[in-house]
Amino acid sequence: MPTLETERLILRSFHQEDIDRMAHLFANPDFMRFSLGVFTECKQTIAFIEKVMSWDRAGIPSQFAVVPRGKDTVIGYCGFFYHPEHGIEDIEIGYRLHPDYWNRGLITEAARVVRDYGFRDCNLSRVISLIHPENIPSRRVAEKNEMNVEKEITFRGFPTLMYAITRQEWLARRGAG
Numbered sequence: 001m002p003t004l005e006t007e008r009l010i011l012r013s014f015h016q017e018d019i020d021r022m023a024h025l026f027a028n029p030d031f032m033r034f035s036l037g038v039f040t041e042c043k044q045t046i047a048f049i050e051k052v053m054s055w056d057r058a059g060i061p062s063q064f065a066v067v068p069r070g071k072d073t074v075i076g077y078c079g080f081f082y083h084p085e086h087g088i089e090d091i092e093i094g095y096r097l098h099p100d101y102w103n104r105g106l107i108t109e110a111a112r113v114v115r116d117y118g119f120r121d122c123n124l125s126r127v128i129s130l131i132h133p134e135n136i137p138s139r140r141v142a143e144k145n146e147m148n149v150e151k152e153i154t155f156r157g158f159p160t161l162m163y164a165i166t167r168q169e170w171l172a173r174r175g176a177g
């Protein structure tokens, strides 16, 4: 995958050297809000890194490590997830950020450039975000990413809002559709 840049962030592919830092993030209950829980074992982080690296190798849109410009510390992730095992064929944009960096607009910046990359370079027809109704910050990010609630589903046993934006909507908003 290419490296994506925003005003304040670099979004790059994950590599093996990120395991220790990601294990630290995945062990943080705030970073893991609205998930199935913190990772208690390193093998869970290794499985995440190997999964996203394998998508990269296969040329499939994957997750990006989120790094502040001018630093070399990963502060979160933002990118694509797949849920065919849950009967969901759409590609999700998912994200998590270290709490020290919340509410500065950083994941909005990241999610927008990821969305644009998906539509412009990967030719995706539609992307979704799956969000617990009580996760207000994440819902705001989806709204600022020009997504709308399409329906409520049960995902991994929890009530979940499916936010979506189609390629046509994305093009139309840019005056090209």
Ligand SMILES: CC(C)(COP(=O)(O)OP(=O)(O)OC[C@H]1O[C@@H](n2cnc3c(N)ncnc32)[C@H](O)[C@@H]1OP(=O)(O)O)[C@@H](O)C(=O)NCCC(=O)NCCS
Residues within 6 Å of the ligand: 030, 031, 032, 033, 034, 095, 096, 097, 098, 101, 102, 103, 104, 105, 106, 107, 108, 109, 130, 131, 132, 135, 136, 137, 138, 140, 141
């Ligand atoms: C969701 C998450 C990635 C957002 O990252 P972020 O960089 O802080 O997001 P942004 O700053 O771009 O936007 C957050 C928005 O939520 C708003 N917000 C945050 N807390 C809020 C609250 N309690 N009530 C109302 N709005 C709130 C912020 O004001 C901001 O909206 P605004 O720009 O309209 O003011 C981050 O909170 C996080 O990592 N949470 C834990 C993991 C998670 O929930 N991931 C998503 C799973 S679906």
